[in-house]
Amino acid sequence: MTVRVRFAPSPTGMFHVGSARSALQNWIYAHQHDGVFVLRIEDTDAARNRPEWTEGIISALDWIGIERGSYEGPYFQSSYAQDHTAAATRLYGEGRAYYCDCTRDAVIARTGNQHTGYDGFCRDRALGPGEGRALRFRTPDEGETIVDDLVRGKPTFENKLIEDFVIARSDGSPLFLLANVVDDMTMRITHVIRAEEHLPNTPKQQLLWEALGATPPVWAHVPVIVNEKRQKLSKRRDKVALEGYRDEGYLAAAMKNYLMLLGWAPSGDREIVPWQVVLDEYRLEEVNHAPAFFDVKKLRAFNGDYIRALAPEEFAAVCAPWLSGTETIPAPPWRPEAFDVDTFTSVAPLAQTRISLLSEIVDYVDFFFLDEPVRDEASWVKAMKGDAAEILDATADAFEALDDWSAEPLKAALERVGLERELKLGKTQAPVRVAVTGRTVGLPLFESLEVLGRERTLRRLRAARAAL
Structure with a gap:
């Protein structure tokens, strides 16, 4: 018997992370048993269905590695109304x-x-x-x-x-319970893997299978996903749209790894594992019965680890959508012609160790490609007080006198400015960082100044001093 599993979402909204986990569980089971994964779009709710939601489902599956052309379908439930x-x-x-x-x-x-x-x-x-x-x-x-x-x-x-x-119903239209069973019979589904919320319906569906003269499938009801209050994840209340996570800058590999840990764990004391390990080791029989907590903070930490593990050229490639913008990702604040690939390539390794989301890359590098940095008012108020004006004046003079415009001489020059005023480097560099980058937090300051260049650095220091 060939194992045949199905993933049967309804095109009524954004793609839920719980649906993504169900799709992956079915995909893995089919892979492990040399079986077939079937995509069926349950589109009989005409009042709520939209064609773009169907494309959204297929696109989301592409993103998590279940690529179009590698499965049967998509079939549409509405096509089987006569059955x-x-x-x-x-x-x-x-x-x-x-x-x-x-x-x-x-x-x-x-x-x-x-x-x-x-x-x-x-x-x-x-x-x-x-x-x-x-x-x-x-x-x-x-x-x-x-x-x-x-x-x-x-x-x-x-x-x-x-x-x-x-x-x-009285108009003859079938309800979900019957339509679902008939479709599974028609598509020769052997295993139904889905969330435990469907378990109460399962004896009814099994009775329908038997009444229609067919052998019921093997069932697998995995635990539901809950939020920090142990409430089932809700589209109305929680952040559940897979597309939202994708456009915020989560890597597909990190998302897949994390989703598969909801109710299951690989061997050994580890959580971040290569996808091949998940494919080899995942067993439905080992899934925990308890509801699985979707911890966004933990997912973000996972994503940061995955980002830091990328090769430099891979990191540059995955950042590209945020550096230019797409249909779903806003364009960055700089003019397209102001972006310089070489500049980004030189500072990308500095940013890679600091960001947890790819979308954060814009705030880390925007000051390189803008005529003037975006001023964060809270940072400005915090840094530009006390002797900030004197520090900016002295720093501009010290930097202008440097023969070697590189990170170490720049740092040494600023240290001297601080020592003359009995200030530690952290306090001395605060107004300098905000003047040049617009923020109190960002890339290593002196490496950034080296890339930004003498002329632009001095111009920004003096503009900030004038603003005071």
């Missing part, structure tokens, strides 16, 4: 489903409990299709449904506790 209707008709014809005209209020009135499920009132009324009549699956009265789950063992559900659930 869904045929399955519903078959279940009704075989007595496995019946029509029901009960409203929610009517059920509550009969049972006296708004929390009670459907009471089976229409089971034996022999209603036919008609306006206001939904089609319900006739759940077995006895026995139990055992779910074969790679993560959770064999959860068991008593059939008598599963209500007769709706599989098609």
Whole structure:
């Protein structure tokens, strides 16, 4: 039997990091078993679907390494509407489903409990299709449904506790439970790997598989992802869009590594591992049952480690979108013609050891490519007080007198300015850094001055002094 897994997102918004993890889990399982990964777009919610969301799903998969052309699909659920209707008709014809005209209020009135499920009132009324009549699956009265789950063992559900659930609306359109099962049968899916939030639906879907004469797939329900308050990640409340992380400057390799650690750990006392290790060692059977905490601070630290591990030419390449701008990444503040590749190449190694997000590269290097630095007002107020004016004057004079415009002589000159005033280098260089770069934090000052050059450095020192 060829293993066939599927990833079946709905094109109703940005790509959730939880969806990215599910896609990777399915992808890895297929890879480990020489199987097939199927992409199915569940696009039957016409009111919420947009074509751009579908392209967004495919683009996000590309980014995390599940590239178009390497999988079956994308298939679209809407293309299989006739199959869904045929399955519903078959279940009704075989007595496995019946029509029901009960409203929610009517059920509550009969049972006296708004929390009670459907009471089976229409089971034996022999209603036919008609306006206001939904089609319900006739759940077995006895026995139990055992779910074969790679993560959770064999959860068991008593059939008598599963209500007769709706599989098609009164207009004939199928609900998710039925459409999902029919699509999986059509696409010969052997393993369904998804979040545990779907587990309550699984016995219902397994009953549908069996009623339609097919062998249910092997299930695997992985733990949900939660925030720091241990609440399930929500699009309304939490930062969950994979595209947002990508455009902020997270590396795909770091994101993939981190997502796979949500509920699982590689061998040894390590977390940052080559992707091949994940491919070799990941086992669904070893996934922890507890909800997995999505720690953005930890992800950011991961990303910084991955950035620092890049070769210099790789770092320069991944920074490129932030140095020029794209459709989703804002253009930098400098004029395009002001950017100089050689200048960036010379300072890139200095920035690489300091940033955790690629988007931070702009604030570290913008003063090289702007006519005047972007002044951070808080930095200016903090640095330009006390004897700042005197320091700027003395520094400009000392720098102008240098024959060797390189980092060490520049540092020595500023140290002398400080010693003459009984100031430590840190205090002496604060107004100089802000005058030249606009900020109190940034690249190593003297290496930066060397690259910036004598003329521009002196001009900025004197402009800052004049502003005081």
